[in-house]
Amino acid sequence: MKKTTVLFLFSLFCLFSNSLFSQEFKTYKLDNGLTVYLWPDSNQPDVTGVVAVRAGSIDEPAEYTGLAHYLEHVLFKGTHKIGALDWEKEKPHYDQIIKLYDEYAEATDPAVRVELETKINEESLLAAQYANTSEFSNLVEGMGGEGLNAGTSYDMTFYYNNFPTFQLEKWLDLYSERMINPIFRSFQAELENVFEEYNMYQDNNNTHISQFLFSNLYKGHPYERDIIGTSDDLKNPRLSKLIEFYNTWYVPSNMALILVGNFDAESAKPLIEEKFGRLETKEIPERPSYPETDFSGNPTHKAKLGYSPSVIWGYKGVPVGHQDELLLDFCASLLSNSMNTGLLDKVTLDGDVQYAGASVDSRRDQGRFLIQAVPYYDANQRRYDSDKATEKIVMEQVNKLKAGDIEDWLIESVKNAELRNYELTMENPTSKVAMLRMMFIYNLPLDYFTKMPEKIKAITKADIQQIAKKYIDAGHLTVSIEVGTPKKNKLKKPDIKPIEQPKGKTSAYAEYLKAIPVKPVPEIYNDFADVKTVNLYDKVKLHCSENPMNDYFSVTLKYGVGTKKMPKLKYATSLMNSAGIMPDMDAQSVRREFSKLNATCTYRVTDDYFYINLLGLESNLEEICQLMTRQTLMPKLDEKQLNRVAGNEISSRLMFEAKSADILGNALLEYALYEKESDYIDRLTLEEVFYLTISELTGEIIRATDYTLDIHYVGKRPAAEITEVLKANLPLKEGVKDSESPVIQDRVKYDKQTIYFLPNSDVQQAKIYFYVEGFDYNIADEVEIDAFNQYFSGGFNGLVMNEIRENNSMAYTAVGYVSTPPVQNKNTYFLGYVGTQPDKVADAVDLYMELLKKMPLHPERIDNIKTYLKQSALTTKPTFRLKSQRFADWEKLGYTDDPAKVNMEKINNLTFEQIQNFYEQKIKDKPITIIITGDRKLIDTKQIEQNHGKIRRVNAKQLFSAE
Template sequence: MRKFYSLVLLIIAVASSLTVSAQGLKGFKLKNGLSVYIWEDSTKNDVFGLVGVKVGTVNDPEDLTGLAHYLEHMMFKGTQSISSLNWEKEKPLYEQIITKYDEMANEPDPVKKEAISLEINKLTVEAAQYTAPNEFAGLTENMGGKMLNAMTGYDETMYFSSFPPSQLYKWLDLNSERFINPVFRAFQPELETVYEEFNRSQDMQGSLQQDFMLKHIFPGHPYSRSVLGLQEHLKNPRLGGLVDFYNNWYVPENMVLILVGNVKLKEAMGLINDRFGRLEAQKSPERKSYPEMEIKGRTEYSAKMGDFPTLRLAFKGVPTGHTDELALTICVNMLSNRNRTGLLDKLSLSGDVLGADAGLINFKEQGRILILGIPYYDVNQRRFESIKSLEKMLLAEISKIQKGEFDEELFNSVKATLIRDFDLSFESSYNKAQKILSTFICNEDISNVLNYKEKVKTISIDQVKAIANKYFNKNYIALNYQPGKAPKAEKLSKPKYDPINPERGVISQYAEKFRKLPVRKVDPVYEKFDAVQVKKVNERSRLFYTQNKENAIFTLTLKYGVGTHEMPQLQYAVDLMNNAGIMGAYEPQALKQEFNALGAVCNFGVDDNYLYVSMSGYEENLEASCNLLTRQILMPKLDEKQLNNMIGSAYQMRAIEEKNENLLEGALHDYLLYQNKSEYLDRMPLEDIINLTISSLTGEFNRATDYEAEIHYVGSMPFNDVYDVLSKNLPLKATEKTSNSPVVKDRVQYKENTIYFVSDNDALQSKIYFYVEGNPFKVEDDVYYKAFNKYFGSGFGGLVMQEVREYRSMAYTADGGEITPPLANKNAYFEGYIGTQADKTIDAIDVFMNLLTEMPEYADRISGIKDYLREGLQTAKPDFRSRSQVYEAWKRLGYTEDPAKTQLPKIQNLSFEDVVKFYQQNVKGRPVAIGIIGDPKRINLDELSKYGKVIRINKNKLFSSK
């Protein structure tokens, strides 16, 4: 009690200055130096918990780059208590492994190195007999934890998850225990997993472009290299170095605990002190400092990488927390912003360039301003305009800010948008936690977060002009990217390691005690469908109203009941509508600015089933905003240059799609499911796109608005007032067409196992998809779908992640599970994925196919599955912004009330036999289709035939040729 009372006094002393303006935020320190922030928000269903550490890539030893990222992975491996079955027997093996890694790192002979690595493998396999892998993840998920993850940045590392409020003590116990005597077990297999992450990055042109950029704009600083580390260091790790790194940097004074959401300060304070107070106080090392680079004049670097010619200009910026940061943020947003009202945005909207953007990189020590441009593509001459002329255009727009040649309304609207976006972001517990973490990492005053809106208001036009002249000078770096493929890292052969084979069905003593820890009993709270008010607007269209008790910002989604499945041209019509003005009234950017003046932003979107018109803004201007939107939809102003720019972009995308990794993966995935009905094959011919006209596209868009619509509104105005405004000021037809959406496309019905192989000689990784057609979905089976997915392929504890990644290190990404349809009685289907080093392809498929054909049965896992499903129901509630759309999705599946009401009793009665029965009825014995993109020189294609009929497909067969 005395300790608790002392802590209260400490909190009052530290946090009293925050109380008035913090809206539930309290901050304090424990005696060991750990910083703690608690942000109470009783409107949330869950708590978001985060532990942050002031350490990242910047702190990597220069001969062991990637160490901070390694460590983030290893922090999931447990401690001398978590995941430990017999530490006394494991410890000597663990110590031998550490010694062997040091020995291997110092051995220059490659043959001897490999011999040592095989010795390490034997020790690792033996040590695994005394461990319960993935216990930390399993315990987190079994108490209803979600979003479990971690992230390594340049200046920070964070570990986080969300959890039910009733599980506060358990979460605090587990997440403090992980930092007490951690054991970096299974280092060798996890290192292979990290290498798979590295391989994946090497197959992504965007990642290679970023690496090239950072190398040249932050020379001489660790910011210049990838968080993953250098390849030569990945190949030559030191486990002892990892232990030292942890002991030096992971100390309480270097750490912060952040809890945001449905948590009570009075309840949490004593528990935090009791659990996290166990961490031993210790001083952390001094962080090494690096000199800021000097940029003299214009310096250009060129590279062939990416799909389009692209120019990036990098100017010296400021680190996070710098006194100029806010004014510079406003300045950059006046160049480009998400409302597309900036000076660079005008170049895109008018069709002068294919794309233009501006942004900031703010690290703890240094910062850069980035200006990006993609030149205009002339579809008639089949060529891009020059990079030189593009650069002149970009610099000309920047000079307008320096000279004050801009409308004051742009300045005011950018500030208003920053304030509105700040309020919207604070509806998210995750965003709140990230804001707090940033202030801790960068040693900022928390008032910078709390007083952000007031600080924005104080910035003047003169300050912005001065900032523009200060930072946009003649000293900058120009990065000239031309189309091509960048050289990749060395292709390594798979190691000859035996997989670890720990005993299944056993748990540590810590896990036994953890399961018995007290949990505050909470009666279930169910969603009430009448929390959303519904009323017909026309014959078929309906308004769905949800009250917003958080702020004065409304969100409106008009969801017309037709999409590209029935109207393919909508894809291109929507592109143009996002750039449209109003005939006889507003040019495109002038209209964007008019919306901005009202505090509103509007966007158009489309998918297979629906046309979306989304708008958000301040309710005081709701009627004016809706009126402006309706005029734009009914009388859009477009010009030929915009049309030609859009056609040129489409032409270029068709030209590069076989070379683009993401598009190629998407095309194979779609082909696997739909074959000739794939969206990459069953689409508008290029000739038809080139012949599109403004009238045909505006006509197509207007025909889409003939369909019935769902109007989802979230705001604080009374329902009747909202109904009155929207029914009179939205573009709804008096007699609407009936919607057929959502449409569920028919998938291929395979009669035998079939493997499609697509050659990609440059790929370091193989991308492997699995597909099994299922049965009609019935709402009464929903719990069985969820239970099977949790057991088979969901999260760290699923069979797929354990067998493919944890035990055999074959992939960084691996998953599998049933995909349920948006409508009852339509077929569900199984889908799986593995991304693995090319020469591991056959082994990885072997493992996955064994899971599909003879699923291992571990009946002891059912209690954890039931806990996960039960606790998850209480936190998996829609937030107020998405509530009405989630309710409608539930109703389409056949629910007439909160699914939790019918699912909870089924979860209570769930048995492992139910999971096995579901597998037998929906997966086992069914034909499996497999799609592979990989390097044929590193894959034994003859071996693929053991899985079924092998069909090799050229890339061009995945895309329509016209």
């Protein structure tokens, strides 16, 4: 479950041609008003199902913020049927809980509130005897469902997961039933989980920046509030208001059912009518209107919240679906885009600023046009440029837009990019779902997207200038973010007892759902023959696969070396994305040439591999490859760009590392696993970064291309033809070096239980990791590893989430899994994680250690786990773009056929005893390393030491390289 901040960058969606909707696409309404979108796609291995509701945080009463998001959480707890073991006995306690929460909201005396908390807890414990709050997620797992989750934004809430085609009737029954008489069980316990989610966001400075920005951009409108709600409102909840919110907005005429994937629409329609037609028809109340925020006088707001300084200029925009929306988005793309050809991209590429870009934030009621910049960082002076100097650089480019001073090639480049992005978007089922969800939430006409291509083609320079003057010449506000630490609310752990639910019991509804007959599972496997592999030279291979959907090819060059062996390659790669071509072609000119060819070229690097990625029209493939080859062999790297890259690294280390809760947590974990070999210690010093030169970084790129090379081509041309084309046009070499990648680091060996603790009083949420060294990996163990991971940490059904979150309300996120290496004969390891309030840490450690040392046994879960593993294996079908790379990864592991096919017999014969034996042989009784960072004043270290041993305290300086 997640909170989603929606910044609609319409370049993602303004991309759809008249062929958008295939003849199979259907949309209609049920008699009760429910909207239905059906988009069959036989190329998808399963079905994505979504229920979307046109209700979000904008619809909450001002005094009860966070209702929409909290409702999303408790809609997983069942109904008067789902999870109801004895509703008649549960109901009196549930009604009493509602009444007590109303009293709690009215109470002001702290002693009375504590007493009411205790009473609510007592009633919750009694109610829990008659319910199974995990049943909904168990039922989804039992039908092979994956990706179960939900999201809440300002304008919508949506619930979703993927499921096998043959389970369509069960899925429709379950998802419609969850909307009929939902019971918001475990309200008190789940509220603590929402608090933990709140804490998690509070430890990210970007959360505070967004809150400050939106509170000023949308002042006087519900959009000024954060989606998750204020801490004061979260502390003062009313269950009755949650029920009222549900009854008001969760009505069929305000909801949509979306199905995209491998199903038959005609067979689905009567089932949809039968299941979702049960929802009761209700009227939707009229929504209030809100005044526009006053930007007169161009106000400026400042706050010390950032890891680094930034400036945002906000202008009035338009809501989703407005006639000016497309042109505003086009203006944003002319300023900055994925091709890096925009006016603001140029000042970034030139090194005048660290970053500059534009975006559109369009919502249901209002919208904003945003320009953001990070000032240039002078690595010599160790300081950033002023906001005033940055504004002068940025606004010089913005003024060109307003004056119509835009070259024709740039306008055509953006048009081509958006049409190209459409083709790529249509390859992705997730994007189709997002588009349909958007159509419903914003009441967009059915031809909204199909008319976009012609509208894009018709855009003129005069249109751009007119829109830029209309909106970007008007009043605006400036938000200046300075370096600083946000204030945080430290929350206190409530004195409530954990929920204990009946084990192994199911509702009558669960038995009914399981009894619905399904057709035999079709077992369709990946075929390695779909990829043709050709040896171009020794250690240079070409992998070819077909593009069945459009005329855009992709070529990925994967060199067998990364930053583990060549640490300077990180900085060289960054420069390559802003490189010109010797002798006299600058970076912007190169971007212009790629855009003329309707292509993209990007460079990236990981620990193990250096990549060059090309994408463009098949008809231009030769010219695109030639241009990339010239750039790779003769890169023109710029000193100012090098200063920008070095400045990013230096400022990040000096300002970001010491303050970011995530980086400190990761650095502590790396230290525990690798000590001095940690990526935060074994790296270039700041002095080495500062003194990097253009010549040595140019040499790094050349040296990187000396290693083993795998080329992955996806397109229309046959293997024989593309072999000759790529040999003639790519920078290929004979006699390349053997690759040592992937580099698998040896981890620290612990012979006894060890505890690391990094005190950090600035964070609101503590981080706890649990590490156990594993065993020599062999793919023969794959099924048992997957089965254990699903049992121990399988989403909402796993032991960790069930015990840590559902029953004890200690965390929003709690996981634990055996991690496997990308090659055999290297060690696995177990890694667990819990994020929780500091005053819950000691209890969370106790509980997690109990799970690791004496794992609870629930053999009744084995059927669900087998179903899940089987469907997960059968639906692991890489997209055509990624097929050759995924097959190559499988072959590197030792598979000669689809892993699903190889492992299916083992999955079918899996027993619970195998999971138990795996745990006892591979996990139990092994030394456990506990790694904790959080506020030492609130963490009960005495309890931890008493129960688990002496704590080894570390400080932040130990975690990073000496600079």
